[in-house]
Amino acid sequence: MEKKNFKLNAAFINRNRSYLLLVLIMICGLFAKNFYTPYNIQAVTGNGSLVIWLGLGFTIVLIAGHMDMTVMYMSTFAALLTLGLHADQKLPWLLCVIIGALMGVLNGLIMGLLVTKLKIHAFIASIGMQLVLRGVMYVYCNGKELSIGKDYTWNDMLNGKLIPFLPLSTYFIITTIFIFGVMVILRYTRLGRNIHMVGGNAETAWLAGIKSDMVVIAAFVISGLAAGLGGALNGIYSGAANVTMGEKGISPFYMAFTACVIGGTDIYGGKGSVIWTYVSLIMIAFLKALCKSTELQVLVIGAALVLCLVYETVAKYNRDKVLGRRPNLYIEYKNETGNAK
Amino acid sequence: MMKKSLAILLSGTMLLSAAFMTGCGGGSSSEAPKSSAASEASTPASSAAPEASEAGSEAPASSAAPEASEAGSAAPAGDVNVPEAAKASYEKLLAAEESLMTTDNHPMMAEGLSFDVPAVDGDAAAMEELPETDKNHWHYKEYLDWDQSADAQFPESPADGQEGKKVILIVHGAHAWTTCYTEAFKAACDAVGMTYDIYDPNWDQANQDSYVDQAINERPDAIVVIPVSADHATQQFKKITDAGIPAFCSNTTPEADAMNFIISYTGPNDWYQMRTLAAMLGESMEGKGGVAYITHNVGGSPYYARCYGPMTELAEKYPDIETLDIQSPGFEASEVKQVVADWITKFGDKLNAIVLADDSDQAIGAVEACQAAERTDIKIVAAGISKQGLELVKSGDLFGMSYQTCQGDAGLAVRTVSEWFCGIDVARVNYLSTDIATKDNASSFEPCQW
Structure with missing residues (x-):
C-alpha cells in the first residue's frame, strides 16, 4: 500500500x-481574559447551538445541490409553537418539542415537493416559504413575544450540565449527538451517498438508477427536522421567542451559510460534511466570544466568508481549466519514444 | 500559487483579526473619553432649569407630582444611614449628584420617583383576557406588579461604597439615543469612581444573550442591562442573579416576572408619559376622530407602552375616538412615510391624529407624508426627546412629545447602583421625572441631549 506523504501545502x-x-481561535483564547473558564465554554457552545442546527440543515441541502433558506424562519416558528402550545394548551414540553419538530418535517416536505415536483428553483421556493412562515407566525402570536413563563424545568435542564465534569450544556450535547447521527447517515448509508451523488451530478445519478426526487425531498426533510427540533429546543433554552428573531445583528442564517462555506461544503453541491460545518460553527461561536464588539464580529465573519468564496471560485476555475486533460500523457509519450529528459 | 497565496492570506487574516480582537474588549473605562455630559459637570445650573419646570407645569398634565412620590432611595444625605466603610464613596456620589448636569441643564443624577400601583383582581393571564383597549389588560406590563414572595435570593450589598467597583452595561443596540446614554453613563461612572465595560448587541436578542453570558463570565461587581425584549429579560436577569451578581435593569421595562431577579429598575415611566400625551391629544381632538399608531420594535416594552398606553387612555376618556390602524414599519423615515401615505389614501378625512413611538426618523417620515398630501391638519404626537423631534415641535409639525431625559436615565442607573454599593436600601422601581414638550415650552428642553 502506498504511503501518503504529509505535506503542509495549500x-x-x-x-x-x-x-x-478552530485551533487558531483556541490559541488566541489563551491570551484573552477569562476565556478558558467552564462558564464561558458552556455558554459559548450553548448559545451557538441553534446555528449548528441551522447549519446542519443548510449543509445537507447544499450537498444535495439546492439551498434551503427557510431554516431560520422555520426554527423561529418551531420555537414560537413550542412555547405557545405549552403556555396556552398546557401541553407537556416533550410533546410541544415533538410538534415543533414535526412542523419542521412538514416544511421540509413542502420545500422538497416544490423543488422536485413543481420544478421551482430552491432559491425562489425558499423565499416564498419564508414569507408563508412569517405570515403564519404573525397570525399565530399576533406579533407578540412568547416565553416559558415561570416553568423553568426544561429551561434549567437544557442550560444545565448533562455530564457533571464536562462544561457543556445539555442543549449542546443533544445538538452534537444529532450532528453525529446525521454524519453517520451521510457517510455510511445509501441515502447519504445518494445525496452526495445527486448533488454532484443529478443527471449521472439519475442514469445510475437513483430516484433523485426522493433523495432531494429527503434532504429537505432532514433540514426541516433539524430546523424544527433545534428551534423548539432553542425556544426553551433561551426562554422566549419572537417573530423578528435573527433579523437584527448577525443573522443565524448567514452564520450557518458562512460556516458551510468555511467548512468546505461545495456551494455547487456534491461535496461537504456536517462535521466540517459543525467545527466551523464552534469556531465562529468562540470567535464571537473573543471579539466583544458586534461590529468586529460582523467584519471578521464577513471577511472570512469572502476569502473562502474567493478561494473556492479560483479553485473551481483551476479545476475546470484542466478538466479532461491528461498532462502525464505527454510525459508517457516522451518516455516511450525515448526522448525523455 | 494562487491557491497557496489565498490560503495563507485567509489564515493570516484570521490570525491577525483574532489577535487584534483579544486585545479589544468593550469600551474600557481607562480609554473612555470624557463625554459632553461630563464636560457639563462644571457648568452651573443655568436659569433654564427652573424655567423648564415652570413651563412643564403649564403644559397639560405635564407633572407627575399627583401620582408620583419620592423613592425610598432618594432620601437626603443627612437622613441616610451609610456604613462607615462607604462614607467616603457616598460623599463622592453626593458631589456627583450635585455637579453633573445634562446638556439641557437638568440634573443628570436626579432622584427617582415611584408611582402608586392600583390593585387589580386577577393574575396576568386573567388580565390578558380583557380587551386590549382596557387599561387593566396591560396592568402587569405597566406597573411591574410582580409577586414579591417569589423574589430570588439577591446578593448582599458589600456596603463599602461604589468606588473601584466594576460595572458592565449591556445596551440594546446602536442608535443616537444609545450613544448619548452610554456617554452619560461613562461620565456618571467616572464621577462616582466606578469602572465600566459596555457591550452593544446591536438589537440582536441572541447577541444580547451571549453578552449576558460574557458579562457573567467577567465576574463584575454589577451588571446593568437595557433589555432588547421584555419577555427575554426574565431569563437574562435570572442567569445574572443565579450567578450571584447584582442585576439592574435600565430604561426599558421587563416583564413583571423578571423583577423577581432584578435588584432595581430605573428608567422612564413610558406608560404614564404616553397616557398624558394621549390625554392632551384627545382634548385637542375634542373627543372625536380617528387615530393611527406607529409602534416601536415589536416585543420591547416601548412597543406596548407607546401604542397601548395612549390607546387605552383615549378609549377610557374619549370613547368616540376610533383606532384606525397599528403598524410597525421600523425606524426608517421612508418606510414610515409610505405607511402614513397609505393611511391618508385609505382613511381620508377619518384620519385625524397619529401617535408615533419615535420622534426622530418616524416623525420625519410621518410629517413628510402629511405635508406631501397637504394634510397638515393631522395632529402628530411622539415619544422623545431628540433634536429632530424638538425642531418639529417648534415648527408646529409635531403637536407634542414626551420628555424622556436620556442622560438622566443613565445618571439614575449609576446613582441607584452606587447607592446599592453604599449599603443603602434602593427602591425596586425608580422612575425618571416626566414632562411633555409642546411648541410653547420647547425652548426649555434645549440644547437637546441627542
Whole structure:
C-alpha cells in the first residue's frame, strides 16, 4: 500500500481549514481574559447551538445541490409553537418539542415537493416559504413575544450540565449527538451517498438508477427536522421567542451559510460534511466570544466568508481549466519514444 | 500559487483579526473619553432649569407630582444611614449628584420617583383576557406588579461604597439615543469612581444573550442591562442573579416576572408619559376622530407602552375616538412615510391624529407624508426627546412629545447602583421625572441631549 506523504501545502490547509481555524481561535483564547473558564465554554457552545442546527440543515441541502433558506424562519416558528402550545394548551414540553419538530418535517416536505415536483428553483421556493412562515407566525402570536413563563424545568435542564465534569450544556450535547447521527447517515448509508451523488451530478445519478426526487425531498426533510427540533429546543433554552428573531445583528442564517462555506461544503453541491460545518460553527461561536464588539464580529465573519468564496471560485476555475486533460500523457509519450529528459 | 497565496492570506487574516480582537474588549473605562455630559459637570445650573419646570407645569398634565412620590432611595444625605466603610464613596456620589448636569441643564443624577400601583383582581393571564383597549389588560406590563414572595435570593450589598467597583452595561443596540446614554453613563461612572465595560448587541436578542453570558463570565461587581425584549429579560436577569451578581435593569421595562431577579429598575415611566400625551391629544381632538399608531420594535416594552398606553387612555376618556390602524414599519423615515401615505389614501378625512413611538426618523417620515398630501391638519404626537423631534415641535409639525431625559436615565442607573454599593436600601422601581414638550415650552428642553 502506498504511503501518503504529509505535506503542509495549500491543499492541506484548505482541506482542514475549519479545524485549523478552530485551533487558531483556541490559541488566541489563551491570551484573552477569562476565556478558558467552564462558564464561558458552556455558554459559548450553548448559545451557538441553534446555528449548528441551522447549519446542519443548510449543509445537507447544499450537498444535495439546492439551498434551503427557510431554516431560520422555520426554527423561529418551531420555537414560537413550542412555547405557545405549552403556555396556552398546557401541553407537556416533550410533546410541544415533538410538534415543533414535526412542523419542521412538514416544511421540509413542502420545500422538497416544490423543488422536485413543481420544478421551482430552491432559491425562489425558499423565499416564498419564508414569507408563508412569517405570515403564519404573525397570525399565530399576533406579533407578540412568547416565553416559558415561570416553568423553568426544561429551561434549567437544557442550560444545565448533562455530564457533571464536562462544561457543556445539555442543549449542546443533544445538538452534537444529532450532528453525529446525521454524519453517520451521510457517510455510511445509501441515502447519504445518494445525496452526495445527486448533488454532484443529478443527471449521472439519475442514469445510475437513483430516484433523485426522493433523495432531494429527503434532504429537505432532514433540514426541516433539524430546523424544527433545534428551534423548539432553542425556544426553551433561551426562554422566549419572537417573530423578528435573527433579523437584527448577525443573522443565524448567514452564520450557518458562512460556516458551510468555511467548512468546505461545495456551494455547487456534491461535496461537504456536517462535521466540517459543525467545527466551523464552534469556531465562529468562540470567535464571537473573543471579539466583544458586534461590529468586529460582523467584519471578521464577513471577511472570512469572502476569502473562502474567493478561494473556492479560483479553485473551481483551476479545476475546470484542466478538466479532461491528461498532462502525464505527454510525459508517457516522451518516455516511450525515448526522448525523455 | 494562487491557491497557496489565498490560503495563507485567509489564515493570516484570521490570525491577525483574532489577535487584534483579544486585545479589544468593550469600551474600557481607562480609554473612555470624557463625554459632553461630563464636560457639563462644571457648568452651573443655568436659569433654564427652573424655567423648564415652570413651563412643564403649564403644559397639560405635564407633572407627575399627583401620582408620583419620592423613592425610598432618594432620601437626603443627612437622613441616610451609610456604613462607615462607604462614607467616603457616598460623599463622592453626593458631589456627583450635585455637579453633573445634562446638556439641557437638568440634573443628570436626579432622584427617582415611584408611582402608586392600583390593585387589580386577577393574575396576568386573567388580565390578558380583557380587551386590549382596557387599561387593566396591560396592568402587569405597566406597573411591574410582580409577586414579591417569589423574589430570588439577591446578593448582599458589600456596603463599602461604589468606588473601584466594576460595572458592565449591556445596551440594546446602536442608535443616537444609545450613544448619548452610554456617554452619560461613562461620565456618571467616572464621577462616582466606578469602572465600566459596555457591550452593544446591536438589537440582536441572541447577541444580547451571549453578552449576558460574557458579562457573567467577567465576574463584575454589577451588571446593568437595557433589555432588547421584555419577555427575554426574565431569563437574562435570572442567569445574572443565579450567578450571584447584582442585576439592574435600565430604561426599558421587563416583564413583571423578571423583577423577581432584578435588584432595581430605573428608567422612564413610558406608560404614564404616553397616557398624558394621549390625554392632551384627545382634548385637542375634542373627543372625536380617528387615530393611527406607529409602534416601536415589536416585543420591547416601548412597543406596548407607546401604542397601548395612549390607546387605552383615549378609549377610557374619549370613547368616540376610533383606532384606525397599528403598524410597525421600523425606524426608517421612508418606510414610515409610505405607511402614513397609505393611511391618508385609505382613511381620508377619518384620519385625524397619529401617535408615533419615535420622534426622530418616524416623525420625519410621518410629517413628510402629511405635508406631501397637504394634510397638515393631522395632529402628530411622539415619544422623545431628540433634536429632530424638538425642531418639529417648534415648527408646529409635531403637536407634542414626551420628555424622556436620556442622560438622566443613565445618571439614575449609576446613582441607584452606587447607592446599592453604599449599603443603602434602593427602591425596586425608580422612575425618571416626566414632562411633555409642546411648541410653547420647547425652548426649555434645549440644547437637546441627542
